[in-house]
Amino acid sequence: MKKILIVQNKILHYRKPLYNELSKYYDVTILHSGDKSIKINDNYKEIITSVKKVGSFFWQSGVLKAVQSNDYDIIIVMFDLHWVCNIIAVFLRSNSRFLYWGHRYNKNRLRNKIRNLLIQISDGVILYNDIEISKMISHRISKSKIFVAPNTIYVPNFSDGSSAHKNSFLYVGRLQKRKRIDLLIRAFSEILNRIPKNTKINIVGSGQENNNLKNIAKHLGISNRVVFYGKITESKKLKPLFCSAYAYVSPGPIGLGALHSFAYGIPVVTNCSDRHGPEFDNISDHGNALLYKTYDEFKEILVSLCDNKNLSTRLGKNAYKLYSQHRTIEKMVRGYREAIEGIKKTKSYKIIN
Numbered sequence: 001m002k003k004i005l006i007v008q009n010k011i012l013h014y015r016k017p018l019y020n021e022l023s024k025y026y027d028v029t030i031l032h033s034g035d036k037s038i039k040i041n042d043n044y045k046e047i048i049t050s051v052k053k054v055g056s057f058f059w060q061s062g063v064l065k066a067v068q069s070n071d072y073d074i075i076i077v078m079f080d081l082h083w084v085c086n087i088i089a090v091f092l093r094s095n096s097r098f099l100y101w102g103h104r105y106n107k108n109r110l111r112n113k114i115r116n117l118l119i120q121i122s123d124g125v126i127l128y129n130d131i132e133i134s135k136m137i138s139h140r141i142s143k144s145k146i147f148v149a150p151n152t153i154y155v156p157n158f159s160d161g162s163s164a165h166k167n168s169f170l171y172v173g174r175l176q177k178r179k180r181i182d183l184l185i186r187a188f189s190e191i192l193n194r195i196p197k198n199t200k201i202n203i204v205g206s207g208q209e210n211n212n213l214k215n216i217a218k219h220l221g222i223s224n225r226v227v228f229y230g231k232i233t234e235s236k237k238l239k240p241l242f243c244s245a246y247a248y249v250s251p252g253p254i255g256l257g258a259l260h261s262f263a264y265g266i267p268v269v270t271n272c273s274d275r276h277g278p279e280f281d282n283i284s285d286h287g288n289a290l291l292y293k294t295y296d297e298f299k300e301i302l303v304s305l306c307d308n309k310n311l312s313t314r315l316g317k318n319a320y321k322l323y324s325q326h327r328t329i330e331k332m333v334r335g336y337r338e339a340i341e342g343i344k345k346t347k348s349y350k351i352i353n
Contacts, residue, residue, distance in 0.1 A: 003027045004340065005096075007063055007077040007086060010034025011046070013233055014256065017154035019044040021333045026340065029072070033060055058083045070094045074340055079103045079118075079125065081111055090122050097343050101126040101149075104278045105135065116141060124343045126336065128278045147342065149335025151279060152327040153256045155263035157235045160324075161243030162265035162316025166309065168200045169302065170245035170266070172238065173257050175207030180252035182209075182216055187299045189220040195306040199225070202241050206231040242266050246305040246312045247290070251298065255279050262288065262323040267315035269301055282327065288319035 004026045006019070011032050022028050023043035030037075030044055033051035038044070049062035063085035067075055075093060077086040079100040090098050103125045105112050116139045119125045124144075127133070128151035137143055169188065171181055181203065188201055203213065203226065210228070217226040232238055242248070248261035249269045255277035258268045262282070268289040270276070285291045290305075292298045305312050 001025075001027050002073040002340065003071065004029070005066060005072040005075045006030050006101075007060075007066075007075070007089075008032040008034075009051070009058070009060075009078065009080075009083065011037040014153045016042065017329050018332060018336075021329060022336060025337060031060075031062060031066055056082055060085045063089055064092055067093050067096070067098075070096065072096050074099065074343070076101050076126065079115065081114060087114075087118065090118060097123045099124050099126055099147075099339060099343060102151075102278075103127055103132075103136075105132055119145060124339060126339045129281050131281050144344065147335060147339035149332045149339065150327055151256070151259075152323075152329060152332050153260050153263070154329040155235060155260065155323075157239055158263035158320075158323060158328075159239075160265040160317065160320040161239070162313045162320060164243040166244060166246045166306075166312060167196070167198050168202050168241075168245050169247060169249045169269075170202045170204070170241055170261075171249055171257075172204040172232075172241075172260065173250070173255075175203070175205050175209040175213060176252075177209055178252050179209075179250060181213055183251040183295070183298070184249050185213060185216050185220065185222070185226060187295065187302060188225070189222050191299050191303050192222070192225075194303050199306060201226045202229065202245070203227065204229045204232050204238070204241060239264060246302075247315075249302075253277060254283075258283055258289070259323060259327055262319035262327065265316040265320035267312060267319050269298075269305075271298075282322060284318070286315075288315055288322060290315070 008030060011030055011034050019028055019030055020043050028044040029047060031047040033049055038046055049060055051058050051060045060083060067089040074097045076099045077089060079102040100122055103115055119141050124147060127148045130148050133146055136146060214228060217223045242261060242264035245266050247267045247269045248257060250257055251271060253275045254270045256279050258279050261268055268283060272291045272293050283289045290301045292301055
């Protein structure tokens with residue numbers, strides 16, 4: 001059985017199904033700097049190390065030692081340039097094959113150039129999706145080094161709830177200022193006379209904005225229409241909240257929350273910003289989501305979803321089709337296995353100019 005080392009900053013609860021599924025085929029160890037994650041039914045191993053932050057960069061102890069140990073057949077590290085050891089590690093690996101995971105271009109040309117060089121030096125990269133493969137090839141990255149494991153979230157009870165009775169808008173995730181959940185509450189308060197009286201906002205999650213958001217709802221006089229559930233991770237509790245929603249609404253940057261909602265046949269409402277995570281590439285305006293540019297457009301979208309149930313249902317069915325056919329955890333694991341079984345050892349560190 002091949003021994004796999006995956007280097008992460010920490011283990012998030014939604015990543016555990018991936019590690020456990022991979023452990024059916026490989027001897028998997030996760031090196032990270034978070035809290036102990038393994039419970040009785042988990043099959044992967046973990047190494048917990050310390051981390052130091054210097055400015056915007058992180059130094060994770062134990063990474064370089066593990067890479068040089070020759071204990072692993074394949075090493076997979078997150079492709080974040082702020083984590084310095086992950087950049088150095090590719091030069092220090094011994095006989096292990098080396099993969100980066102999570103590449104995505106941005107507007108910073110220097111960072112993009114560094115990423116391209118690191119992929120050339122490594123044995124390959126595992127992408128979240130296939131959107132940028134042609135661009136990577138144009139930068140002289142060999143197609144044989146490029147693998148895709150569609151990034152997703154494991155939803156054990158996924159089902160099409162697009163036709164269920166709707167009475168709410170939903171947000172699930174961390175309550176952070178950058179998520180702009182306050183805009184949802186304010187917009188909602190301004191359309192109350194245009195939507196059904198039983199419509200509410202359900203907010204699931206915790207974070208530093210919790211009290212501020214509650215105060216905003218109170219100030220606007222709609223505390224009885226905005227329900228704060230706190231953090232919920234159990235799928236059986238989340239499913240009815242998703243299925244009763246006209247849409248999952250994230251006025252700020254959106255990530256895996258989009259795929260979480262798609263798993264239940266619920267469309268997404270978000271902005272046209274370029275600050276979203278790579279999961280935004282799954283979103284299709286008027287296909288499985290509705291995008292807005294202005295605050296007034298945002299309000300009109302919320303009203304239209306309440307007025308036209310067929311709109312929410314149509315978008316939701318498309319959302320569920322995408323998840324159920326292309327974004328289940330099995331698809332992600334298959335992509336990982338194709339990378340693990342398909343990579344070839346880079347013969348040298350020669351960089352193509």
